[in-house]
Amino acid sequence: MEWWGTALELGEVGIEMDLHTASSLGYLDVVEKLLGSGRNVNEKNVSGWTPIMYSCVYKRVELVKFLIAKGADKRVVTGCGRTLFILAAIAGNIEIATDVFIKELLDACDQFGKNAIKYATEHENMDIVSFILTQINQPETLMGNNRNIIDMHLQYENGYNVPGHKSLEELLREYGLEKYWTIFKSNNITLMQFLHMTEPDMKQIGISTLGARRKLSRLILNLKIGV
Template identity: 30%
Template sequence: MEGSVSNLEVCNFAYAGKFDQLKQCILSDKSLATKTDQDHRTALHWACSAGHTDIVQFLLNFGVEVNLKDDACWTPLHIAASAGRDEIVRALISKGAELNPVNQNGCTPLHYAASKDRYEIALMLLENGADPNVTDKLDSTPLHRASAKGNYRLIQLLLKQSASTNIQDSQGNTALHLACDEERVEAAKLLVEHGASIYIENKEEKTPLQMAKGSLGTILKRIVEG
């Protein structure tokens, strides 16, 4: 097939949004609904990736397993969250998608929602029981991800859903270290207002205060000293 992403026709139909062809395909051979391709992806993975809600709904109503992992251990929910597909995330959750599945990097869907600033998706995940303090293979939490990017509303949301501010990643950095290093001024202020310590040392024996550039250090000290 031209411009094909997969060695399976049904997966290419799912990715291209060719609903009628996909439906015909599956109704003539039900096993194709869950057949996996060269990346160990099913039609559901590809429909989530391209954002074809109608196809996702059809496959879910057809009874396709919602938590299947591809060769990098991504579930359909990882893919939909990372690609910013709000409606599809809602549909997957309503069909019982696991909220904290981890892929090869140890990341959950919430990690991707946090780093890519997918606010509505992060909210859905958290309201349905996703763990805000889950750590990936580098011991990064979703809060680390959001803080490094300066995703202000997402940081607010994670803090409201009891994300812990002082968890250290494998380099010893807290979310505040990352916000200061990237000069995310508003994010850094918000974290300190919610109890992030300016004095925790990372593996290089640097505190967030030492990493803060320009006037940021003074601002953060002022918040702490009240």
């Protein structure tokens, strides 16, 4: 398994912070100063990682944008073959994922045979799953283990219902989540709309607790992948 390390382990105690540590900790001013002094934005450390890789892993949105503006290579891969987009899919930050997205690398797999949509699904980062699906013009390019996800998405886009469920109320009741029905009802959320919701969407309509949003997101994910 690839080691990401921790932010503090990457620097040397008592010595001025290095570029990779500053990038992982989100210290934009330090990164700007180091690059201004002539440091290479694509410099690799002993682990073969560049600064932007750490910013992706630790979800440093502003730093990712800054490093890209300074010429950071968005096509770099880790030692085990993970692209920046895969790192973002694992970390679960949709803004970073869209910033580092390169369409021709969408189906790139690491040495474990997993691509971004596989990792986003495993980590239940559904906003990234949804983003990936919207980018697919030819779904067969991401078939294999992702076939169920693609099939379900195409069914939704063509207006098909989830097999066995006639309404959102019925679905929630079957999975013991009926107490949230009144919130969806008051916001006029249909079953099809529910199946495309992200956790921020749920929070916006009044589902305030993280645990509730996670349960509902897990249900959506399970329905999309057919489990």
